[in-house]
Amino acid sequence: MDALVSLSKRRGFIFQSSEIYGGTGSCWDYGPLGVELKQNIKRVWWRDYIQRRPDMMGLDASILMHPTVWKASGHVDNFTDPMVDCLECRRRFRADKIDETPWVHHCPATKGNKFTIPAGEPCSHCGVTRTPVEEDASLTYLRPETAQGIFVNFDNVLQSMRRKLPFGIGQIGKAFRNEITPGNFIFRTREFEQMEIEFFVNPLETVEGRPADEYWHERWIEDSMAWFRRYGLGEENLRLREHEADELAHYAKRTADIEYRFPIGWSELMGIANRTDFDLKQHAKFSGKALTYYDEERKEHVVPYVIEPSAGVDRALLAFLADAYREEEVRGEKRVVLRFHPELAPLKVAVLPLLKKREDIVRTAHAIRDELSKDWSVVYDDTAAIGRLYRRQDEVGTPYCVTVDVQTVGDQAKGEVGDGKVTIRDRNSMEQIRVPLEALGSVFRELLGGAAWASVAGRFERKGDG
């Protein structure tokens, strides 16, 4: 983990939040490479689950919601992590910890002086004892999950989009929990981003002989597991864990966690819960609005069941980062490499001039960067010798480097004409090929579109490894 934290800071992936002020507890900022990695994870998730599937739609609900949402959801009463504002000290507490925490009391009997008083004891000046936070319509909570934004919009989506069950609504957004758990990096943070799907199914239907909710629950578990494998997580680092009856959340019929072998040990990467009709029924009860679906075949109104595949963006990022990290020995030297899936890699291509003093080489390299960056995230770097530049790109997981050299542009002084070819180096194999400038775009469209290096490299002239 230390290696990941150190690399993340040094290379612009992840910084401690407000670091110059000593940090903000359990909050992290994503630097120039981290934000690209994070966006790539969100982009492929959205593309795979929302864009490509005909049974899915997206949503983006606001973080601030009506406080009754959290009464209906059960968070205020039942859940372990609601965010409550303390009346006296204005700190936020987990509701279940409120009686264990000393409180800072602004005592009116002493003109508002502040005293820190042990939990459960009254103030000796005014006699007041802290009480749990009362209900108050003006209290705004920071949402502890994005899911409820989907449930309260169920009818709006149904009315505007005319979909038939089953269908799902997916959302990516920030959520907040009062987690103070130092030492686990971005695994558990106070502010985090979720990628959640609420997949609505008709409980009156059966699929392949099973109740629709149970069938779809299985499907989503398989799909989710396959998704993480597709983008690079090792089979041996993933496992499924069923929640025991006594750890199931109050709304769940069954929950399965996908666990990943993080540097801190096996822990939850993602949960896939069968929330039944709990949430829609609760919101119908608290709002007085019918949240049902009309089953045209059976001529009756039904409250859909909900399967919820819920993943954390930050936690997924940590898994992809940890799984990609390798320390290898290459020609007697240590090489640190992030073997990111090309779609996740923050930079797709680095363009490197072999001689930064040759104006024609530098100009060609800049032109290549400008052209390729229309389609991909591409960087130009000339601040070191080529071996070092390669290692720098390996360390941040850039799948391909393009090198421009004297052979490319020729040598006017000597009357030599260049061959118009550049070197492409593959991060994983370190193999190199010579590719004509005009073919660069189509070659990268293949490679970054998923083609195997070997199948592309075979068509071009090989060069020694880089």
Add this chain to the structure above:
Amino acid sequence: MDALVSLSKRRGFIFQSSEIYGGTGSCWDYGPLGVELKQNIKRVWWRDYIQRRPDMMGLDASILMHPTVWKASGHVDNFTDPMVDCLECRRRFRADKIDETPWVHHCPATKGNKFTIPAGEPCSHCGVTRTPVEEDASLTYLRPETAQGIFVNFDNVLQSMRRKLPFGIGQIGKAFRNEITPGNFIFRTREFEQMEIEFFVNPLETVEGRPADEYWHERWIEDSMAWFRRYGLGEENLRLREHEADELAHYAKRTADIEYRFPIGWSELMGIANRTDFDLKQHAKFSGKALTYYDEERKEHVVPYVIEPSAGVDRALLAFLADAYREEEVRGEKRVVLRFHPELAPLKVAVLPLLKKREDIVRTAHAIRDELSKDWSVVYDDTAAIGRLYRRQDEVGTPYCVTVDVQTVGDQAKGEVGDGKVTIRDRNSMEQIRVPLEALGSVFRELLGGAAWASVAGRFERKGDG
């Protein structure tokens, strides 16, 4: 504006937040089409400004920051919109309005009973008068702008990314202000999303005979104006307005607003400010850390000046929506159409079977949707007659419709073989062409990549307008 609000709700662009509970003041949720539109705006902004420019990088700082950030920035002391939590009633107030608002007092002298007391008056039971919120290290603010997340990370980015001035750091993220301004839809909201750039320049340098900060300020104003025009805002609906000396923010040397003619009148769409070295100096002062850049040429440390092009995502979305909205008369009937730029349109293509009872037509239409949706946001719809389906897609701004008909697939019963061509209809001109199935992908790559309809349509067989 009413037409936009109504269309937005009916067609799944924008819903009132927590609507089933009577709404959350000045908060809105983005529905299935709204979230695509919003993501497209953010995507092209990031691509144009962060990905394609060699002098830019991205960042994603957390919403929760160290409270001293807001002391240093001047928000707690000077700004008009800090978010403060009232000690007594736990509501959030604008600091400048705190004395005008009645307060809800939990009186300890009467066992915590609640009284609403006019502003400035003491409680008659315990004698306490509400005081402004005191400094408290445990108070967490919701950030009122994303900018400070960039400033406090300046040195982290500098150290990890080794860039030379000038360079910029861009960020997209949520911010919060206590705005309660009903009736202006998503123009001014409590929770909103910003697209901000802090562009750092060397104040010791001149460019084209002018101080670098003034030169770059001009460049960013021109670039920003051109960006909004490129994605469809009408020239006649855009204007530039210079801030007068007495309205300049405390940090600004000069600020220019790009104003748009919204349905509510001319208002700020985006601001481009010269923040000088104010923020870096303030954070250096409050944190005790040097936030400087080493000018290798002049061999001295310098505090960069900052140009800040700052735009609101929601406000940009409202402008794009308003500008795209047209009511037209077509063959004696009213047609509502959103003339979105193709890159912004939430759906790129709708695939429509002409006869939903013909299984071969429906199957072909589904296959087209599945294929095209690998690359774009594509919808299948068979829930009405073709004329009505076209109008529905016009109303949400889908640039192209693909129709599958009997001619496409032929008629097995009659022994007729289909021609394997489908109809593509252009939203703006309503012209139609017949295109072979196997050419669909490349045709849409052209059209959605920016090619003019006429230049593509000319290569194919014309059909009557649709």
